[in-house]
Amino acid sequence: MLLYRNIPGTSLMESFEHGKNHYQEKIKSAIDLLIEFHAKKPPAVPEAHFFWYKEKGSFEKLIETICTKYTAHCHRIKQVAALLLASEKEILDPKSFTLVHGDFQPNNIIFSEDGKASLIDFNDAYLFDELYDLAYFTTQVTFMLTRLNQTDLTPFLQEQTIYYCSKRGIEFNELIHKKMALFRAKTLLSIKALTTHEQGLLILDEIESNVRQTM
Numbered sequence: 001m002l003l004y005r006n007i008p009g010t011s012l013m014e015s016f017e018h019g020k021n022h023y024q025e026k027i028k029s030a031i032d033l034l035i036e037f038h039a040k041k042p043p044a045v046p047e048a049h050f051f052w053y054k055e056k057g058s059f060e061k062l063i064e065t066i067c068t069k070y071t072a073h074c075h076r077i078k079q080v081a082a083l084l085l086a087s088e089k090e091i092l093d094p095k096s097f098t099l100v101h102g103d104f105q106p107n108n109i110i111f112s113e114d115g116k117a118s119l120i121d122f123n124d125a126y127l128f129d130e131l132y133d134l135a136y137f138t139t140q141v142t143f144m145l146t147r148l149n150q151t152d153l154t155p156f157l158q159e160q161t162i163y164y165c166s167k168r169g170i171e172f173n174e175l176i177h178k179k180m181a182l183f184r185a186k187t188l189l190s191i192k193a194l195t196t197h198e199q200g201l202l203i204l205d206e207i208e209s210n211v212r213q214t215m
Helices: 013-018 023-039 050-071 071-090 131-147 156-168 175-195 196-211
Strands: 098-100 109-111 118-119 126-128
Touching: 013 023, 013 109, 013 131, 023 118, 023 131, 023 156, 050 071, 050 175, 050 196, 071 118, 071 175, 071 196, 131 156, 131 175, 175 196
Parallel strands: none
Antiparallel strands: 098 126, 109 118
16 A cells, blocks of 8 residues: 655755755755665565565666667677676675665755755665665756756765765775665666757766776
8 A cells, every 4th residue: 555645845856947046955965764664674675685586587678778779889888788787796785785775866855944954756766775875866966057057066975975975984995986886887777768869879888987987
C-alpha cells in the first residue's frame, strides 16, 4: 500500500531556474536531509535484495536507449558501461547496501515557506550504496547549474561531499574517491539518455574521465 500526501513549497530546481540566491544554503539543507534519510535504517523486507543480474539488466536498458540516440558513439558508450559494471563488482559490497532514494536531485527536494526541506518521489528507491544518492545529487546540481548558466559551485559541492562523509562516519579515502567517480559516471550516463543531443555529446568525455578514476 502506498500513502501519498501533498508537499506544498518550491523545488530546489525552481530556485535555480528563477535565479534566486541562497543556493549554497539550500544545497546544504538538502545534504542534511540526505544525511537524515540515510541515518534511518529501513525495516527488514524479505523480498528486498540486490542482484547483479538486475544491475546488469538496468545498464543494458540504459545503454540501448543512449545508443539509439547517439548511434555514432555507441561503441564508446558500450565500453563505458562494461567498465562501470566491472568497477561496481570490484569496489562495491552488497552486504553494506541500504535503502537509497535513487533520484535525489533538485526537482525532488521541496522547500516550504519556512525553509524546511522535504523529499518527494520515491519511485526509484532500491538497495544500493548510500554514496550513490550523494554523487547523483552533486552531479545533477552541477549539470543543472551549468545548463542554466548559473554559478559554478564545484568547490562548494566538494566540501559538502566531505561534510556528508564526516557526518555519516565515512572515512574519505581512495575507495570513497573511486565510488564517487563511479557514481558520477553512472549519473552522467542517465543524464545523457535524457538530455538534448548537443548537451549529451559534451559529457561523454567527462563520463570516460570518471570511469578511469574508478580503476
